[in-house]
Amino acid sequence: MLSAKAQYAIHALTYLGEQYQAGYIPINQIAEKRKIPAKFLEAILLELRKAGVLGSKAGKNGGYYLLRHPREIEMVQILRLMDGPIALLPCVSKKFYEPCRLCPYPENECNIRRIFLEVRDATLQVIEGKSLLDLMQKEDYPDDFVI
Template identity: 55%
Template sequence: MLSKKTQYAFHALVYLAENIDKGPILISEIASEKNISIKFLENILLELKNAGILGSKKGKGGGYYLLRPPKEIQLARIIRLLDGAIALLPCVSLNYYERCENCKDEAVCGLNEVMSKVRDATLKLLENKTLKDILTKER
């Protein structure tokens, strides 16, 4: 399940994409339009900036803006950045692997096998979907 943080990030990114021609957008505008707490949104946008997804400009005419076109911002990247693993179990995660506490042998674990297939299908979809796909649906 996506965290509120990640959901808000997608809402903010979509708003920035919808208003890409306006230039930098103030946090207060995004927060107001998307009904997100300014403090919470500040932290989210800072993480996206530090990851190279957003740029920012200070002073008059300042705010946040997308560094790349929406078609180049993969949904999987945003989810991993803000929520961590996409896999439903730590033992099938590609980037955040951990052995499950109660598993005796992953090689014969039926749950591991099924969840690996779920992970693969989910990743295939999320790595091929971008911010543009969300934007297109909302227009």
Template identity: 45%
Template sequence: MISQKAKYALRALSALAKADPNEPVLIGEIAAQQNIPRKFLEQILLELKHAGVVASRRGKQGGYLLLKPANAITFGEILRLVDGPIAPLPCLSITAYRKCDDCDGESSCEIRHVFARVADATREVLFSTTIADAIVTPSC
């Protein structure tokens, strides 16, 4: 399950992706449009800024904009940034591998074999789906 923070981050990025790429969007506008608490959104956008995903501008024409194109920002990248490792078991993590405390051997662990397939399929979807993919509106 993803955190509320990750959901808000993805929604904020979707809002920025829908906006004019040359016009910064105010935090208040994103918060209202996406129903995200403003203070929480400020923290999330600051984290995304430090990671090089968004940029901010100060002043009258200030706000936030995407630093990278929406088609270059994957769900997996954002989830890993906000929530940490994307793995159902610590022994399957790519970025934070850790042997399970109760493990007698990874090669003989039936649970690991099943969840390795789950982790691979999940990563495939998350790292091949971009913010741009998510905001495409279906034709009526």
């Protein structure tokens, strides 16, 4: 399962995408509309900003906004950023690989590994190529709008 953090991130980002006309969106508005604890959300948005997904403006009338078109924000990046590996086992992870410590035979002969590699590939097959736009409720996002 995704962590609460990852779920909050997804909902916050889709909210930002859906409110694209509204300029800078303050944390509290997102928190209220999507029922996310405000201070926790603050930490999440900070992280998304540092990862180059969001921009922000401090001060009165400030807030957060998407740095790129939702089509250019990869779903898989958000998931990895928040929760780490997509794979179910370290030994089949693309980005967080670690060797198996448990069994004596070599990895490339392991049937456990082979099957969990299939699972990982099936998952990536679905989510690679998916963007924030696919997660949003809007069909009518302007083709070139970035704040």
